Amino acid sequence: MSKNLLVELLVEELPPKSLKQLGASFAQLLADSLKAQGLIAHDATITPYAAPRRLAVHIVNVAAQAADQAVTQKLMPVKVGLDAQGQATPPLLKKLASLGADASVVPQLKRALDGKTETLFWDTTVTGIALTDGLQKALEEAIGQLPIPKVMTYQLADGWSSVNFVRPAHALTALHGADVVPVSVLGLQAGRETQGHRFEAKVNPIVLHNADSYAQQLQTEGAVLASFAERRTEITRQLAAAAAHEHLTPVDDDALLDEVTALVEHPNVLVGQFDAEFLQVPQECLILTMKANQKYFPLLDANGKLANKFLLVSNIRPVDPTQVITGNERVVRSRLADAKFFFDQDRKKTLASRLPELDKVVYHNKAYTQGKRIHSVCAIAKMIGAQLGGNELADQAVEASKLAKADLLTDMVGEFPELQGIMGRYYAQHEGLSDDVAFAIEDQYKPRFAGDELPRNPAGICLALADKLETLVIMFIIGEVPTGDKDPFALRRHALGVIRILIEKNLAHFKLNQLIDQTYREILSITAIPNPQGVFLKLPPNLEELLLQLKKFFWERLVGYLREQGYTAQEVDAVLSLNPQHLSDIPKRLAAVRAFAALPEAVSLAAANKRVGNILKKSEGSIADVVNPDWLPEADEQSLYQALQDIEPKTKKAFAAGDYTASLQLLATLKAPVDTFFDHVMVNVDDVQLRNNRLALLKQLHQTMNQIADLSKLAA
Template sequence: MTVQNLLVELFVEELPPKALKKLGEVFAQTLANSLKNAGLTASTAAVTAFASPRRLAAHVTDVAAVAADKPVVQKLMPVAVGLDATGNATPALLKKLAALGADASAVAGLRRENDGKADILFYDSMAKGATLAEGLQKALEAALSALPIPKVMTYQLQDGWSSVNFVRPAHGLVALHGTDVVGLNILGLTSGRQTHGHRFEAAVDPVVFNNADEYAAKLAADGAVIASFEARRAEIARQLQAAAAKAGPHLKPIDDDALLDEVTALVERPNVLIGQFEEEFLAVPQECLILTMKANQKYFPLLDAAGKLTNKFLVVSNISPEDASAVIGGNERVVRPRLADAKFFFDQDRKKSLESRVAGLGKVVYHNKLGTQGERVQRVAAIARAIADQLGGGALTQQAEQAAVLAKADLLTDMVGEFPELQGIMGRYYALHDGLAGEVADAVEDHYKPRFAGDSLPRGQVGTIVALADKLETLVGMFGIGQIPTGDRDPFALRRHALGIIRMLSEGDLNLPLNALLTATSQAFAAVDGFKAADSALADFIYDRLAGSLRDQGYTAQEVDAVVSQRPQRLGDIPKRLAAVRSFSALPEAAALAAANKRVGNILKKVDGTVDAKIDVNLLKEAPEIALNAALASVRPQADAAFGKGDYTASLQALAALRAPVDNFFNDVMVNAEDAALRANRLGLLATLHLAMNQVADISKLST
């Protein structure tokens, strides 16, 4: 079978830049997968995706002109139904064969096979392989249908009557198999071998391809377009570094992968230029200037070696004139009003203190069932006060309450109104301007942290307290009004809030029992109509997030289940408990003790009522139960002492001495004795054993 390489390109108007990378990947991969499913390519065929602002393309190696014929096995019917007593075909069989394109002559070749119940007739045939034109037409339709486009547009074709739906109007289609054009029709387009290059800088228009393999090179040479998204991105990154070095010693462009991807999707042949603005704008917090340059202009601000913003920036242009001064000057003129707006907002905001804005939060709706932002702030302040009292009180409580009250005040500033991404950040600047303590100002910014996976935690204790209070208020409040995440829906980011609480409690090793935190937080909602505390459901939710997070960190499901199933109240203990479980698992006695613990748990579950962990030594009759009680009397104080010191590894390892007494007990002692007192005493012995073995973790979870 002769194979050649294939190229398909769809030429369109400018595609959505933030989606371009994904569009290119899905287009190429879906096209290639469809061809493989049709038998037109081998599973080892290489796929190369191309995506520029005005094109989606794919290059696929080793594509056949015609797929190989495929054997087809068709199950027909039981022999008793398809053949009469003389062995001739019944009307039912002839009708079935006719539907498959066969006639009575095929009856003699039918295969019989027993399916375990009866003999079945099978019709074996060969399906003719699809031609490339047929397979590629279906593959292209599948690729366009699979594109992750939330909203398509309807546009009219050149005939003036027909219309089609796509993300942007399409104007050209290239389909080359080696040197041959593959005849396709889609979106009102007929395939050919030509496309268009750069709007202004193409050396040739149209760009004509002689074969599938010259696509990228010829489009770059004749069309002034770097077709590969990754190649274009790498070229922009290279030019950014070179331009930064040219702009000044030790300067570097801001590191922002999302911005780099977006700019890559906006240009076809990048040309990085250096611009600058007046130094007076540097008096504005650099976060404001950086955000306005990135979000509004797609510029790369330049930072010095200390990470401080300079008055220079980089522009990724789509044209390369001999004299770039007009392009640079135009970009400098465009950015100047943006920076002036930021300076104006900053100057105006500082005319009012944060404290003076707090009252205004009472007019801002937070949630129709939970009241205003003002009411929310009062709840957060009460929760922060309660947490701070547990962690030290005094000045800590005073600062935590002050920071909690001011934390949302910057929502009413002009700067945050223009750039919501700066909430908290601007609050810190304004708090410092108001002369507040650094710990309070830091807490105003940091109470949103951690904002995402891998984000830093609040810098200080005050910030941690307010961040905990803020996230607890959100979680308890939403659960209390029934706004619980379901499936993929989590409009209030409650999963993220839960993970933030877990990180702060765990990594900060804070002595704050989780259930007590939830109870104290629920009390802050006493005045909210319709609120119903859901502390138990919320605790389940948090422990579920905790278990998932621990598994992501590399702990086994058994280790995580052993620790988390015990619901440790102090989350800072969990890493030490996990380390203890892992160390215990390596002991030769671990498997037997885990199995025994599981057996004990199952016995106790079957008992009606509660089994008290009490032992009457006078009722210990058998030598193995006497020995087990003696072993417990020896081991338990050691395990308890180690547990009390937080040495969970030593606490678990002390249990190793129980293996032989436990084995002997189960081998020689009947727990469910006929004598009720004897039975109750043995159950009490097992309950005592169960408590001793499960202080650190439920080691029965380690039993396979």
């Protein structure tokens, strides 16, 4: 008989940053195991529950016993299982005994080839597993496979045994309908009792009526919203309502919302405030302090400016919340006072005065110090600035680069590393430096994540590119290449940042490989200067290979980036096959390829292009660059030659003007002459002069068609 199933593990407070994943994994792993054992359907409805002190899952229509299954058991080769008289050998009898059978089934055995070997098979029926056994197996598998970042070892009640789990477990509930399923795990026997809220539960313990009453009983009797998703929705609703009452907006932070959802069972949003004098501190500092240390939701006004109010999510609902609010206000006041102290102290020293200390900070023990790294970044930024905007921009980029890492030595960044760059901008503005330089210091780390904004001014672009390129080249030189999912220096993110800046800022001045080579040369010129700290950059013998590896690394990131922009694998392959070095050009090429592919002539032309390419690859010797029209005896090859003479200047003109779409659209007129050429003209004829001239004609056709992309990649 099928009934709904409820399984819950009651534990001590789970890690809040892992709770969402733990809840989803516990439910999915348990369900997957029950599916594999035939106890639930593949489309069974699964409802996960995850609260600070519990992991649970509700599954509909779980069978008390899985259906019997007809199976074919492979036994052993015939020559091993049967003797010369066809009687069962001891090995076969032993195998049958392990399967619960005896010699009486030998006449029922079938012979069939397994590869080249004649083998014995036994058709039998396997009794479906009972829910008790199946759930026991599923529980053990789920607990063993949970993505637990760090397990705890704790003693059981007997004082001798110990088990490993993410947190000590105190109760196990397993209900099939209204019946307890007698399973055990982590030293616990399944029952029907669970615990509600530590302080606000109406009843403790809560005796569950059946599997379907779990969520309702926990909410009404235990003051617990068991569903992570429902609790998150309720917190979001309360945050919006409380903020609207104050005519403010809470800071949008999904990670913080998930973490707070994992910290409370009975959410209650309250409004607190702090002294307005703290608003003199940069709002990024205050916001980070409130979010990171206190898990509060800062409030912003209509202009995005921080207000001196915040929202806290309490786990209790007292009639008078005054004490809860004042207690939190007292704590946040001391936190904000620390931030103000750091800010005031930091401004007593200039950024430039901190630079000598960077000579004592090792950037990497195989490279050099942060102080020397500044010289490398300055040189690279100057080179980029000179190409992008001349000497004035180069000077701005150098000024920003010199001060870019100075805020690493400030108290504020020491307390909150996430503020590096941001605090540098504030301190630079405090010192009266130009906004161009100040914002460049802040923007050096952009883009910091997928979808993040790019540097806002040319100096910031120069510094951001220099910082990322220097990191990538140095890390590849010293062998810190990402492997698998390991990327401790975020080199994938750095490469993607360079790609995004070059493309999205339309920086047509730069070729990617050339930029990498220039970066390496600037680093080499700086590291040649003796280092008083004794940390030197040692160049490996396979340096050229490593730089090629870095360029390939960039290309792999570029492919992924373009696919995320919605381009197909064929479109990306067609454009990148030509190895275009001006990345800013690539979106226009892709748009042109997409427009070309929509033409009715595109399929035929792409196939012809592929055919031409194959013919040229197989040809022996060099092919002439110029076609001799006097050696084109066939009318169809004359037609193709004339069509090329007409269209080639037009495609080149459109290409030179950057109108790639028009350049490719012009190729549509080649369909008819190309088709008739291949229908009536033989290229590889015995006459060497005639053959070579026809190959030259195909070479010209190939070059005309493939200026923007390798159109053969569009062929099916």
